[in-house]
Amino acid sequence: MTTIRYYAPLRGIVGKESEETELRSVKEVLQYVEKKYGKEASTCAKSALIVVNDISIALFQGAKTPLNDGDVVGFLPVCGGG
């Protein structure tokens, strides 16, 4: 079981904070979001900072990053400041 956690603005589109799935990679999660919630949600998800267990997928294998039981995938809004 893996968890998908949504943050604004994606949360506003999918209408929920999180959900449990059996998906096995980040790529499958992105496909799932597009299929279930539509194009707008997909665009928003792809432009987010995607993290697995709070670490950017850029430090793993990008969209090919595999998911294991208990992993949490998050879609964080890109921010700035300092």
Place this chain on the structure above:
Amino acid sequence: MRTPVYAIIDLATRSSARYEIDESMYRNYVGGKMLGARLLYDLTPAGVDPLGPDSVVIINTSPANGTGAPCSSRFNMTFKNVLTGGIASSNCGGQFGVMMKRAGYDGIILRGQSDVPCVISIVDQQITFSDAGELWGKDTEETQNAFPKIYGKLVIGPAGEHLVRYAAAVSGERVAGRCGAGAVLGAKKIKAIVAYGTQRPYVAQPEKFSKYVKKWVSFLRNHPMTGEALPNYGSAGLVSKANATNALPTHNFKYGHFKDAHAMSGETLADKHLVRNSSCISCPIRCERRVQIDGKEVKGPEYETCGFFGPNIDCTSMENMLRLNYQCDLLGMDTISLASTLAFAMELKENGLADFDMSFGNSDNLSEIVEKIAAREGKFSELANGSKWLSEKYGGKEYAMHSKGLEMASYEPRRSVGMGLGYATSNRGGCHLNGGYLALLESVGVLSMDALSTSAKPAFTAFFQDALEAISAAGFCLFSAQSFVPAVLFKLGPHHKVTRAVGKVATHMGGGVRALLWMLPILRFNSVYLFPHAEALRLITGLPFYTGSFVRLGDRGYNMERLYNLREGLTGKDDSLPDRLTKTPQDPNNPKTIVNLDKMLPVYYRIRGWNPDGSPSKRTLRKLGIRV
């Protein structure tokens, strides 16, 4: 053209005199921190005690302040840095600067020391003095409430009165936080400076300027960074981003990732505590967070405060952090230096070197301790001297997280090595902004250069240090520069192949940036997409500022600051970082996760036109027109 008018204020005699900045000085240094650095160099002898009677404090504005240009409320304080002994510039978004300008003065130069606590009033060019009386001892909110609402105010709290070395000066709810701005006012026994006036700021080409402001505001509002990300999450939104790239200081910078960082993130702040967002004067970005504490609406925390009162001390109580943030504003204390000093003290205890009754993972008793630090009570008085002082007394220099004496901001440089170079070379000490803020390109922004590669970092660091220097000196908030990353990259997202490709190219663009620095004199264009500040400055001052000359202006300012540091005894050896960052890899399995200063510093010096000892060469000074 109109040259700036300053007032020299002598606290010992309670007198003031008009002081006009000459045209050549104005053309070369413009205002804010750059003009401040030049004046500080000229008006003070070498070796003065920053808290002594011979020290000088310059509080000044810039050409853009009060003109209605976006993000243009920032005023500056320049003085001898209480923590480093070098240059200090502290920037603040409160109303005081704009009101001082409307009162007829572009800046004030404070000399001497008052015998008794006092208040300075600047109203329609008239400068008067009065005793602070019962205001001495009050917090910054009570002090400001003692004056009419329409006045611009700059005050200190108990921390400044007790000369806490990282005491802040407060204007409204905005803070000149770093380097001991509150301590230098406290040493002069100035409790408050208030200003009011009705003069309109000078704009050389008002009609063109007005049109340009509309264009610029529209650009900022439509850019994903300044129109969405910063208004929605403020700078606190960076907690999750830094955590995602292992760049979030945790356990006094020992690690770069905190498993419970979400509890202290901008997202959690927005979900659970945000009442609304707000802004400084004439700012369309509106990054300020407003939160409630005990039913009272107050200013919320910035990223640094979330990080340092959270992951860096292993704590997850956002309620405690919000209270500590508000408490620091009331007491007049810099949250970065304070919280970093607390983390250092916690590690001293962990290693059995000193015990200040605090430990990692517990923020419940910090409020009481912070109060004692501000009052310099008992053993806690030592904490008021900062982490460098503590490390010299108790040991632990290798993990006292400062550069030159100023505590670093909340970016773990072993996962942002250009930021590490910036911290080390920053003239005011461990500051991300004076350091060029490469973390935004390496670890926390949409565009990710290779955070561990050293190849292009010296060139990028020099370029952005100069650019940010010029933007600040012109009077603009540095957040207004965050729109330079093309909007399309935000729409594509950080993981898109185009965004990644741009990051990869930038990682190897050191030569290109060096070429750009050489070509500055011929970059005679302005663009709202790059540095809109240059065009605004041209229209406000009537002086020929273009992209190239604007960045060159910053180069001059950066060198002037460096000259001040050298005169006060700092050298290239002070361009350093604690051993934790330069000798201990953050990831034991990845030797690249250190800041390789030995490799980057010589290249950086060469790019700057500095000698191997970190001093500007004669040729560089001649090129920049700096005479000392």
